[in-house]
Amino acid sequence: MTAAVSPFAPEAFPDLCPIAGIEVAVTACGLRYQGRDDFVSIRVNSENPTIAAVFTSNSLVGEPVKWSRKRLPTSPRHLLIAAGNANVFTGTRGWQVLEETASDIATREGITPDSVYFAMTGVIGEAFAAKPLLDGLGQCVYAAPDTALWQRAAKAIMTTDTFPKGTTYTAYIGDTEVSIVGIAKGSGMVAPDMATMLAFLFTDAAIPQPLLQEMLAHAMTNSFNSISVDSDTSTSDSVMCIATGTQNCTIAESADDALYADFRGALERACADLAWQVVSDGEGVTRIMHIEVSGAETAGQAKQAALSIANSPLVKTALSGADANWGRVIMAVGKSGVCLDPAQVSVRFGDHLLAENGSVCDFDIALVDEYVQESLVHIHVTLGAGTESACVYGNDLSYDYIRINADYRS
């Protein structure tokens, strides 16, 4: 079953530079998929690398998430990513597979098993033996990643994604220019607080672990935690950022230090860019909505209302049918449970004011119907309860979402 490529796919994979201290090997281990790469093995061979990571909020997490959480903040020497089986609800067998694999990596690389990190994506609840992972390691040929190799890695971690996702930014820390490179995959089970969403960022900056952790966590708010494909939250979501420290940087004591302002911004843009690529490759996507809710009592309430819109099946199906059914937006805001003043609520689609002060306006429905044909639809709701606001991205619910998900396992 091959899905057509998302209409939002970029024309080309971006040019990504190598990151000193990072070597990548990509191969096909046959864990589940046949005839395609599914295995990415990453060496970290700089002197004092640090790692930050954020994981799913789901309380039933996979063994790789348990493993990597337990290792954090140990300095990373190796990162193994495999696609096809998420290694979730596989119990002690699933954990033993990771132990065997980490032990094999440790022997091959002359490192400790504790410095190995894992991320896996794919089907839940299917036990498997370590053999494919060990076979994959035996086939690995490592190289400093150029664009082609980064792209191959981004492709290898895909499940139902229709295009590989990459991003890069540069930033200054003091006088030192550093690079950030990232790859990610979606593309179902994607909801705030993370998703079947894996993202890996690499930088040559030297940043102490606690500071890197704080910056990465902060970068989630307006990126991976502001998108929703289907309101489902995966058991395997992981965002990791490895800083090899090969660039000599001044070190500040706090993540908030002005020294890091440029780097923080670049990290946030890299995360936002990858998050955008994830939502724009949501399963079956044909149209995207950018939802802004303002006039909220708190930013959290603004986001709650925006997500209620983004996750409403009725809003999503209307978007799929290019139906300017703004009444469903009203319904979704009302059911979200946030503070609002019904007499002050307004709704805009793009520049079209549809309802104001709690009542429908006179507008030309033909113009609005034309507007919602666009591939990116802006929805703006004001609540009349305060001054806070939030934005999220969501996508439509199409026939293809069902086609993809009604028989993903088989």
Add this chain to the structure above:
Amino acid sequence: MTAAVSPFAPEAFPDLCPIAGIEVAVTACGLRYQGRDDFVSIRVNSENPTIAAVFTSNSLVGEPVKWSRKRLPTSPRHLLIAAGNANVFTGTRGWQVLEETASDIATREGITPDSVYFAMTGVIGEAFAAKPLLDGLGQCVYAAPDTALWQRAAKAIMTTDTFPKGTTYTAYIGDTEVSIVGIAKGSGMVAPDMATMLAFLFTDAAIPQPLLQEMLAHAMTNSFNSISVDSDTSTSDSVMCIATGTQNCTIAESADDALYADFRGALERACADLAWQVVSDGEGVTRIMHIEVSGAETAGQAKQAALSIANSPLVKTALSGADANWGRVIMAVGKSGVCLDPAQVSVRFGDHLLAENGSVCDFDIALVDEYVQESLVHIHVTLGAGTESACVYGNDLSYDYIRINADYRS
């Protein structure tokens, strides 16, 4: 656009008796639909009728909900139900339509406008004039409802429903036998805490308003508040119960009194029966799931986890494809945020134990795949956190749900 009838439609509409004190007129007022009944006008002409009502939890409600909430607990003399336009977000114009209509009813019937109740369903945010409603009233011919007339009323209030919904029970209050008759409509925007769901129950029992209100509210828990079609909560949901009091009943002081035990049970069964009909006629339904969550810390948490399963797009699409993808059930439980012990979680589909103590079991997938072909699939999850449990009904997410909702407005 005509949807096929739900595979769960009953073979025939049930036999419903008249309720003394209730007269019904059904007609086509052309509010939105053409060539079909859409208007149900109900006279209450007994001596001291009482009414109980429960409304949507959505904070942006339609004018009819505002109107009827405001009238409660005034003794009801008239109930008007119209389909095609929900009269939501129509502002002062929508309110004025109700005032004009109530005033017209008051003049025709020799009652006060305050004793008129309204319920409307249909599109949100489209203003309209009172004329169709007034025209409808002019056409009304009232009669004591026999089965055929109840069925015609149940059909007239349908929107995307594929079959009319009716139910009846009898009960004893002391030595007096009383009847309960109910009609309802679904069938999208249906989620707990009510839905685009209208239900009207009528009984000839004499029950003081506060007691009737308490019994109706209690009856919601295991009926309308335990079903979810699509997680969306309508702005118009209303359940009303009118007691004409034509049967002389002993009156107790409390709704909990043993005198009412049989009646309470019958009211609960009537609500549960209508709720079942609503979920079994959910938009695009091809398969239903009965979800039981046990081992929860509280009943509320059990229901929260059960609803997280019922509302998960990934669980619903798997059900649609008859895919025994129980890993998605795990995901949905984990994302629900309820207390659980991962090492004690188990999952059953019917009699098939799929996971136990937090890990996948050895089972014959062919048998489970065969089981999920059934039209009613039982899903049982234990959380290992306590002794409370809850059940909910949900349905699948099919192509037809999208077909129906991608252009409902047009």
